[in-house]
Amino acid sequence: MEDALNRAHAHATDWLASFATGPVGHTASETDLRAAFTKPLPETGANAGQVVDFIATRARPGLMGSPNPRFFAWVNGGATPAALATDWMVSAWDQNAALYAVSPVASIIEEIAGGWIKDLLHLPAEASFAFTTGCQMAHMTALAAARHAVLREAGWDVEQDGTFGAPPVTILTSSNRHGSLERAIRYLGFGRRALKSVETDTQGRMQPDALKAALAQTDGPVILALNAADLNIGAFDPFAELVPLAKAAGAWVHIDGAFGLFARASKTYRPLTDGMEQADSWVTDGHKWLNVPFDCGIAIIRDTKAHRAAMTLAADYVAPSHTARDQIDWNPEWSRRARAIPVYAALSEMGREGVEAMIDRCCKHCRTLTEGIGALDGAEIVSPPTLNQALVRFPLPQGTDEENDAHTSATMDAINATGEAYFSGTIWKGRTAMRISVVNWQTSDADISRTLAAIAGVLEREDK
Ligand SMILES: Cc1ncc(COP(=O)(O)O)c(C=O)c1O
Known part of the structure; x- marks a missing residue:
């Protein structure tokens, strides 16, 4: 038991420590993940520690960085240290x-x-x-x-x-x-x-x-x-x-x-x-x-x-x-x-004040990120945040609605492919938009700057 738990602890802390350098999105494809895990139902058992290592190492490329401070997709949140x-x-x-x-x-x-x-x-x-x-x-x-x-x-x-x-x-x-x-x-x-x-x-x-x-x-x-x-x-x-x-x-x-x-x-x-x-x-x-x-x-x-x-x-x-x-x-x-x-x-870890500070901080980051994206050439704010959610899009000069939708999706995919941040899309009033959702206690000013730099890089490359 102890060996299995120690290994799980090592894998977990390694994953959490990877947020600063590792990609925010997953890197493995569906085919890769099937290949990594598909095997006949074992007839006999195995050592618990080895089972943990097998799953943890093969799972890693298929993990979505939802608790990563630069994950802005859906509304997933992170986990505070005491909660985790x-x-x-x-x-x-x-x-x-x-x-x-x-x-x-x-x-x-x-x-x-x-x-x-x-x-x-x-x-x-x-x-x-x-x-x-x-x-x-x-x-x-x-x-x-x-x-x-x-x-x-x-x-x-x-x-x-x-x-x-x-x-x-x-x-x-x-x-x-x-x-x-x-x-x-x-x-x-x-x-x-x-x-x-x-x-x-x-x-x-x-x-x-x-x-x-x-x-x-x-x-x-x-x-x-x-x-x-x-x-x-x-x-x-x-x-x-x-x-x-x-x-x-x-x-x-x-x-x-x-x-x-x-x-x-x-x-x-x-x-x-x-x-x-x-x-x-x-x-x-x-x-x-x-x-x-x-x-x-x-x-x-x-x-x-x-x-x-x-x-x-x-x-x-x-x-x-x-x-x-x-x-x-x-x-x-x-x-x-x-x-x-x-x-x-x-609630014990953050207290009333800590929760309030987290809410205010997430809303502030959402505003800075949305305004920062809106200020980039090739980007436009669709809906500014009232709280921690906002919508942006990436239209083409003189693009039709359909072309703008496709270009917004393609740009979002290119941003996600940088590994620097991760966003998800939506349809708002019939048109494609990229959603920005900030719900993580860990997201910092530096995360917002780094995300803006990654988005600017993608838009500049597209421009060339
Ligand atoms: C407004 C709203 N209501 C309900 C839900 C469903 O929540 P859950 O996924 O926890 O069941 C969500 C999830 O994103 C939501 O955003």
């Missing part, structure tokens, strides 16, 4: 964080970590919470509670009678929603047709008049799902206007804040979220902007009764605690990782 180290211990301890009885310490730490998250994000202290695998399952958990509550109001017991024959529920949301919301809706048996898009402005924000009109046209139970930062441009719906309209109509209000909920930890960016505290449920990710390792989503729910009714579980061999928090009452899983321990560690 305690995540290793969580694996070594191998606790089943299902119940207090199965792992007393996992239950207690999770209870405290949940309280800290609500405190950090200025959400109601009395709300209940769940630590899930990601925001996808946090949506599902929160919307299961919403389903329970809105159908209870309509005189229907969904836990007992299911969704067949239930009063139809309408889910109002903007077309700017994340795909995970729609999938949660499908998981819960509402069906895609239950989703109704409400008009947004040019900045992707839901319009109060459009919501009023949509509410007026809707009969029966309603759930309104709002964005606290969409992943393309970080659009925040105007909560202070929208939430009261929805509440007056008896709707449940749900907030997707996969990363944007963390704006509430910053005095500078909290105003973007004003009014959101009046909602009924909020979801976010620890593995994005809190920089704990995958996988860690968080659901916070005002109606604790609805939450518990949607998730609780009893079985003859489950030994419930009568004083401590049994996670099984609040989560969609049974056996589960003690994923709140790295959350407790990250």
Whole structure:
């Protein structure tokens, strides 16, 4: 055991130390990776240390540098030292964080970590919470509670009678929603047709008049799902206007804040979220902007009764605690990782001030990077950051839309091929753009300068 763990430690620290010099993107192709790992199922076993070495050395070229400070693709985040180290211990301890009885310490730490998250994000202290695998399952958990509550109001017991024959529920949301919301809706048996898009402005924000009109046209139970930062441009719906309209109509209000909920930890960016505290449920990710390792989503729910009714579980061999928090009452899983321990560690390591400084720093870097790219010949800002997300593109002089799209993708690929930084693309308003997402505690001024130099180099080469 010790030899295998020591080798794993050496491989892990070598990988983390490579960020300054190694390529940010992966270097192996799909063919290379198949060739590296394909072998018949072994008939006999092997030495654990050798297994670790085999996997670690062959995996390395196929690793994406998502925790690298110059990784700006998707919204992946890094891992702080205390969060990563305690995540290793969580694996070594191998606790089943299902119940207090199965792992007393996992239950207690999770209870405290949940309280800290609500405190950090200025959400109601009395709300209940769940630590899930990601925001996808946090949506599902929160919307299961919403389903329970809105159908209870309509005189229907969904836990007992299911969704067949239930009063139809309408889910109002903007077309700017994340795909995970729609999938949660499908998981819960509402069906895609239950989703109704409400008009947004040019900045992707839901319009109060459009919501009023949509509410007026809707009969029966309603759930309104709002964005606290969409992943393309970080659009925040105007909560202070929208939430009261929805509440007056008896709707449940749900907030997707996969990363944007963390704006509430910053005095500078909290105003973007004003009014959101009046909602009924909020979801976010620890593995994005809190920089704990995958996988860690968080659901916070005002109606604790609805939450518990949607998730609780009893079985003859489950030994419930009568004083401590049994996670099984609040989560969609049974056996589960003690994923709140790295959350407790990250919050202990950074403190409220450290989280705020990280949020502000990421937003500052996003602004500098976007403006720096926008100032280069051959580049253009599509959407400046309101938070930590922005869009740029690389049009050709007199290029058609299609040529500009292709050139933007090709330039992004060329930037990624330098190994100096890594970006991902998107389609915004029908056109291709390169996304900039800054969510890593480690990203520094030097990383931003180095990235800008790499992009300038690519554009200069293209110019010749
Ligand atoms: C706005 C938004 N909501 C939800 C999700 C889904 O989160 P997860 O991948 O943790 O399930 C994401 C992921 O990128 C996101 O950006």
